[in-house]
Amino acid sequence: MSALTFTLKKTVQTAVNCKNLTPDFLQSKTIADINAIKLATNLTVADVFEITGENTNILQFNQVNQHLHYIGYKMRSGTVIVQGDAGDFIGAEMQGGVLICKGNAGSRAGDAMRRGLLLIEGNVGDYCASNMKAGTLGLLGASGAHLGYGMKRGTLLVVNTPKPQATWLNCGTLNLPFLKILYKSFASLDTQFATLNQTRVNRWVGDVSGLGKAEILELQTD
Amino acid sequence: MILNGVTIDDTFAEAFNMRGTRIIITAQNLKWAYHAANAMTGFATSVIGCGVEAGIERELTANETPDDRPGVSILMFAMGSKVLMQQLENRMGQCILTCPTAAAFSGITSEDMISLGKHLRYFGDGNQVSKLLPDANGHNKRYWRIPVMDGEFLTEETTGMVRAIGGGNFLVLGQSQAQVLAACEAAIEAMKKIPNVIMPFPGGVVRSGSKVGSKYPKLFASTNDAFCPTLKGVVKSELDMDIESVMEIVIDGLTFQDIALSMKVGIEAACSLGKNSGIKRISAGNYGGKLGPHLFKLHSILNGDLDGITGNEPAGAKA
Numbered sequence: 001m002s003a004l005t006f007t008l009k010k011t012v013q014t015a016v017n018c019k020n021l022t023p024d025f026l027q028s029k030t031i032a033d034i035n036a037i038k039l040a041t042n043l044t045v046a047d048v049f050e051i052t053g054e055n056t057n058i059l060q061f062n063q064v065n066q067h068l069h070y071i072g073y074k075m076r077s078g079t080v081i082v083q084g085d086a087g088d089f090i091g092a093e094m095q096g097g098v099l100i101c102k103g104n105a106g107s108r109a110g111d112a113m114r115r116g117l118l119l120i121e122g123n124v125g126d127y128c129a130s131n132m133k134a135g136t137l138g139l140l141g142a143s144g145a146h147l148g149y150g151m152k153r154g155t156l157l158v159v160n161t162p163k164p165q166a167t168w169l170n171c172g173t174l175n176l177p178f179l180k181i182l183y184k185s186f187a188s189l190d191t192q193f194a195t196l197n198q199t200r201v202n203r204w205v206g207d208v209s210g211l212g213k214a215e216i217l218e219l220q221t222d
Numbered sequence: 223m224i225l226n227g228v229t230i231d232d233t234f235a236e237a238f239n240m241r242g243t244r245i246i247i248t249a250q251n252l253k254w255a256y257h258a259a260n261a262m263t264g265f266a267t268s269v270i271g272c273g274v275e276a277g278i279e280r281e282l283t284a285n286e287t288p289d290d291r292p293g294v295s296i297l298m299f300a301m302g303s304k305v306l307m308q309q310l311e312n313r314m315g316q317c318i319l320t321c322p323t324a325a326a327f328s329g330i331t332s333e334d335m336i337s338l339g340k341h342l343r344y345f346g347d348g349n350q351v352s353k354l355l356p357d358a359n360g361h362n363k364r365y366w367r368i369p370v371m372d373g374e375f376l377t378e379e380t381t382g383m384v385r386a387i388g389g390g391n392f393l394v395l396g397q398s399q400a401q402v403l404a405a406c407e408a409a410i411e412a413m414k415k416i417p418n419v420i421m422p423f424p425g426g427v428v429r430s431g432s433k434v435g436s437k438y439p440k441l442f443a444s445t446n447d448a449f450c451p452t453l454k455g456v457v458k459s460e461l462d463m464d465i466e467s468v469m470e471i472v473i474d475g476l477t478f479q480d481i482a483l484s485m486k487v488g489i490e491a492a493c494s495l496g497k498n499s500g501i502k503r504i505s506a507g508n509y510g511g512k513l514g515p516h517l518f519k520l521h522s523i524l525n526g527d528l529d530g531i532t533g534n535e536p537a538g539a540k541a
Contacts, residue, residue: 115354136353155353177248177325178353178367178376180289185355215351 001055007062009050015087016040016048019070023078023097026056066106072099075116081190088125091118094135100191107144110137113154117185119193129156132214136182138193151207151214158218168206173220175199223521225490227497228504230520235391235485236508237516240299241306242386242476243336244329246282247318248293258324259294261317266298267423270443274300274309275388275474277420288327289376295329297420299388299474306383307336314377315342325376332382339366339377387516390473390481393431393449393505394492399467401500403427405492406469412491416484419475431470431507446507465502482518482528489524
């Protein structure tokens with residue numbers, strides 16, 4: 001079965017709420033049921049997307065833009081792939097599964113995420129990983145302000161040097177063999193993250209204004 | 223039965239049900255993986271005094287391990303699940319956690335999962351980090367990253383516990399101590415190539431086979447006098463006058479077939495040295511078939527029956 005694919009019909013200029021477009025929520029729904037789901041006042045899925053495919057365990061969003069918010073919200077399982085940019089709150093309160101964004105994402109990416117894997121190949125806005133409780137968020141691009149604000153637990157894997165707040169503590173550079181296992185979990189995914197192999201990182205721990213058990217791992221050259 | 227001039231007794235080894243697990247130990251290089259594994263499998267020759275029987279199953283290349291580092295796989299067996307869990311935790315804490323660069327992973331899956339690093343994580347004093355990651359088959363596994371002075375100790379949370387068999391064995395009887403030891407060494411080299419088994423005694427060989435009971439009431443086992451060459455004229459001996467030394471190879475394994483196969487290749491390797499090497503007989507240790515549910519009949523195994531169809535007879539089978 002091919003992935004259930006949502007292709008944007010026209011350029012959307014108003015906020016679209018994609019909270020209900022997750023593998024868990026769409027499981028056992030018919031295409032007609034899915035087309036009838038409301039995304040905003042006076043906007044249904046059928047108004048915004050053309051649907052193809054049938055496998056609700058793998059969702060793909062094609063030709064999407066920054067107006068699509070809450071992609072992967074509270075998702076518990078399955079895979080969601082965003083071909084393009086995403087709006088705010090991508091992966092917010094994620095409970096599991098894999099969410100890959102091949103473009104840029106807005107603010108609050110991975111907000112209050114609890115479990116799962118969120119991989120963003122582009123840039124993100126402000127408050128990335130804010131209040132994150134656990135899980136892994138990978139970022140190949142640049143981040144906005146207040147990275148990891150209020151982050152409690154979990155791992156933020158970044159390629160570019162982060163600009164965390166004073167409530168993040170630099171623990172220095174070291175080798176972490178565990179990253180080999182993390183990278184193996186990327187290997188079968190259609191993402192640039194599958195090419196990562198560095199195990200040398202600069203480790204930051206925070207956000208010590210709160211629980212302070214989270215980490216930012218900035219990849220270094222081996 | 224005669225194999226290469228060596229007499230194979232028409233007898234059987236008697237083995238018992240055990241609980242077993244496999245752990246994969248990795249490290250920066252094989253040298254340190256062996257340091258960890260040797261410590262973990264040290265003092266683990268017999269459940270009688272050590273709680274568990276453990277040994278190194280084989281070396282693993284970096285391509286075969288979860289963290290792409292070289293390592294070894296360890297098999298560990300106990301008479302019950304409680305002892306196995308306790309011993310595993312103790313040995314993980316004292317031998318793997320302490321060993322520089324070492325990491326530990328589950329080497330077997332089962333419906334019964336037991337703690338590997340689940341409780342050890344508290345050594346991190348609140349700074350331990352958990353990661354739930356999918357393996358190659360998409361099954362989520364939980365890992366613990368525990369801060370230690372050399373960096374980070376990585377361990378999987380649990381490993382599988384399976385039903386296993388312990389106590390497969392055979393005896394090598396020969397003209398001299400040196401000749402018997404040489405034959406046992408040849409057997410062990412061949413048996414090390416068989417997966418799913420370990421030979422837990424020093425170098426894989428044991429010289430102090432035991433019988434049930436003792437003249438001393440507090441002892442429940444004592445020397446196997448029927449096979450002691452110095453007592454040939456004193457007790458009801460199993461040895462001819464030209465036998466000067468007997469050594470035993472004990473095998474624990476995950477299945478009957480694994481043990482039977484290792485016994486077959488081991489006996490064949492010992493006998494391959496030929497009659498002129500001083501090896502006279504191959505025998506096996508048993509309790510008359512009354513105690514252990516698994517009977518490994520030497521003739522059946524050497525004839526290629528590794529499934530125990532004829533060898534695994536009910537208790538009370540004739541020795």
